[in-house]
Amino acid sequence: MxxxxxxxxxxxxLYFTVEDHIRKAFRDGIPSLSHRSKTFEEIFIRATAGLRSLLGIPEHFHIVFTASATEIWERCIQNLVAEQSAHYVNGAFGKRFFETAGQLGKKAEAITASDDEGFTTQQTHDSAELIALTHNETSTGVSLPMAFINGFRETNPQALIAVDAVSSLPYPEFDFTKIDSLFFSVQKGFGLPAGLGVWIVNTRCLERAEQIKSKGALIGTYHNLPSLVSYARKNQTPETPNVLGIYLLAMVVEDMLRRGxxxxxxxxxxxxxxxxxxxxxxxxxxxxxxxxxxxxxxxxxxxxxxxxxxxxxxxxxxxxxxxxxxxxxxxxxxxxxxxxxxxxxxxxxxxxxxxxxxx
Amino acid sequence: MxxxxxxxxxxxxLYFTVEDHIRKAFRDGIPSLSHRSKTFEEIFIRATAGLRSLLGIPEHFHIVFTASATEIWERCIQNLVAEQSAHYVNGAFGKRFFETAGQLGKKAEAITASDDEGFTTQQTHDSAELIALTHNETSTGVSLPMAFINGFRETNPQALIAVDAVSSLPYPEFDFTKIDSLFFSVQKGFGLPAGLGVWIVNTRCLERAEQIKSKGALIGTYHNLPSLVSYARKNQTPETPNVLGIYLLAMVVEDMLRRGxxxxxxxxxxxxxxxxxxxxxxxxxxxxxxxxxxxxxxxxxxxxxxxxxxxxxxxxxxxxxxxxxxxxxxxxxxxxxxxxxxxxxxxxxxxxxxxxxxx
Incomplete structure (x- = not known):
């Protein structure tokens, strides 16, 4: 058929090389591999170094793995927001990011636009610790212009800027001096089987999470940001992750780097x-x-x-x-x-x- | 080689049929499958019905999917414990379950035994809403006798009994009238690639989560128990899950059922x-x-x-x-x-x- x-x-x-990579993965015993082995660490390094190169991610950003971008919404709010966040919402996925903050007990503000439109101006959000943007609204096909995203640093210098780029990466070229947190899942632009989220955060995010934790607020357990980053520094993950997913990401990113x-x-x-x-x-x-x-x-x-x-x-x-x-x-x-x-x-x-x- | x-x-x-199943999965387009499609729902049904049959899980237990058993520790505490839990700890993994409760701000009590031993008696824990047991301590090779696990229902009738069976299922035969929550991850006894946790909970657990939520306490977002169960009733998951992992679980469970x-x-x-x-x-x-x-x-x-x-x-x-x-x-x-x-x-x-x- x-x-x-x-x-x-x-x-x-699927990216056209995935089936070959999975065949090689089985030949090489990747699915049976311990996530505490040197070989896993090498795969982790290839995936993260490849992503750094492909997307131009600077040194002071960390790359950590979750199970999905949906999980990252939760971890993002838990770790980066003590009280208040502001969400630009013009579709179903921006709305779910906004609702996630409410479910976690935060004071969340939604700035809304029609489903077929983006926004015209960056408002000032004096009390917002985080501004949440959806670069590419998968539900409507609206994409926010890069200049719009980059404008928040000036209008809201105190806030962390978190960008959901779930269905646009690796296409867009982000200016990492203008954002603090960026994330995607692999079953879209990377052409991989679902079951892996990638969260890119700078040191400001890590400091914020540590600060929230030091005040006694809860930032989660195994996938709190300090834990994720501390394992990432060892090229590992806190839990047994989707090892095959990380391997396939490493391989496809290298294919993309060869293509340019x-x-x-x-x-x-x-x-x-x-x-x-x-x-x-x-x-x-x-x-x-x-x-x-x-x-x-x-x-x-x-x-x-x-x-x-x-x-x-x-x-x-x-x-x-x-x-x-x-x-x-x-x-x-x-x-x-x-x-x-x-x-x-x-x-x-x-x-x-x-x-x-x-x- | x-x-x-x-x-x-x-x-x-890996279970010896996994590679064949993955080949068929690619032929049938499983990795590109929408998790909101009828075909995905059929896979979900095969995985859960197969597990019910294999493990003898009664009707009033729900089966939901997470990314790992580590995640289930977190979800279990968030959703089933408002204030206090009791943990039987005789190795590294029971200890991490105990520590998870502390990280989530609960009053957690640890009952400890030597690493090479189990426990002799079920204590009474009047204030504990949850009693956490590790059926098989992966770090030490100590397994708790089934009679010991089953004894808690009588000594602590008010508490939910949660059993970590990460590295023992599908071998043990649990008495589901004596426990409320059971979980495992697929990269151990099921011989599958890592990246999927399976959480089995009864209606008491669901009611407890709804009760905690109704009092204004936080039980998480997409993977809170009411959300997980409500999607599971539609044979779906809240987020895009590890579709291939759920497919492979369905196939291997059917292989195991044929073997008996x-x-x-x-x-x-x-x-x-x-x-x-x-x-x-x-x-x-x-x-x-x-x-x-x-x-x-x-x-x-x-x-x-x-x-x-x-x-x-x-x-x-x-x-x-x-x-x-x-x-x-x-x-x-x-x-x-x-x-x-x-x-x-x-x-x-x-x-x-x-x-x-x-x-």
Missing amino acids: KQKIIFTPGPSQ IKAIRNETEYKAAILYQALEANRFIKPFVRKTEWRSKTVVVADCGTYTKSLTEYLMQKGIQPGEGYGSYHAMQLRFANFPAHSKEQVELLVDLLQNFEP | KQKIIFTPGPSQ IKAIRNETEYKAAILYQALEANRFIKPFVRKTEWRSKTVVVADCGTYTKSLTEYLMQKGIQPGEGYGSYHAMQLRFANFPAHSKEQVELLVDLLQNFEP
């Missing part, structure tokens, strides 16, 4: 451009996000209205699996991931089909 | 018997746990004293990877896992080598 091309925004299409991050970024932009062009060209569908500056390059959302079902069936017949619209948009939208695992040829095929679609 | 037989107590030897839990239990006892016999027979080494009623059937620990290094080298030359002694026992002990993935033939080979070892 011919395999479908998976355009769901995560879990998504510039090539990946250029290709992402080319594929996004032809995808939006196809949505503009077909009179039955249109891009959900109207303003081009807010259009995500990595999750392209189409308003398909009453044609949603017929377009889905048409694409499925051609071997293409689109992502369903999120939540209340289920019946009227489709989402198309545009990750490094999606080849130019695959996206061009999708584009041809979208252009030629007639209900 | 011939692969070693892995006797480390976890991550350990009785056969697995009988084989485990046979292999444990010949392993202890080999340790008794060789005059240079001896079992660490002296009293037979406390000797683990699934993690056999050998006191090797000054011969630890030479025995390790001798076994490694023969293609056998023993587990190192834990923590301070590193230089004088070896641990041998005896899991369903370890065939009779493999254990017999190990036994021959142990009997014939001369420094």
